[in-house]
Amino acid sequence: MQWSEVKENYPSQWVLIEVIDATSQGNKRIVEELSVVNTFHEDSKEALRKYIELHRANKERELYVVHTSRDVLDIEEKNWISIRATQ
Secondary structure (H helix, E strand, C coil), X not given: CCHHHHHHHXXXXXXXXXXXXXXXXXXXXXXXEEEEEEECCCCHHHXXXXXXXXXXXCCCCCXXXXXXXXXXXCEECCXXXXXXXXX
């Protein structure tokens, strides 16, 4: 499914999406195909709770919570660097 289809099918709602196909360009994710995992109307807190539950169960899934009022999916990649200290 494309973002335009999601916007059309789920207007003015929070949606939990899973990226099926995407590429990285610079620091952006360009989503080619996605699926809607769940919809939450106007309940963003419940959407985030479901995201956390699914992410904890499988960290390899590329999941996002977004509102369908957005014209485009503007997903910025962030590289996390962790530093471990030894004692």
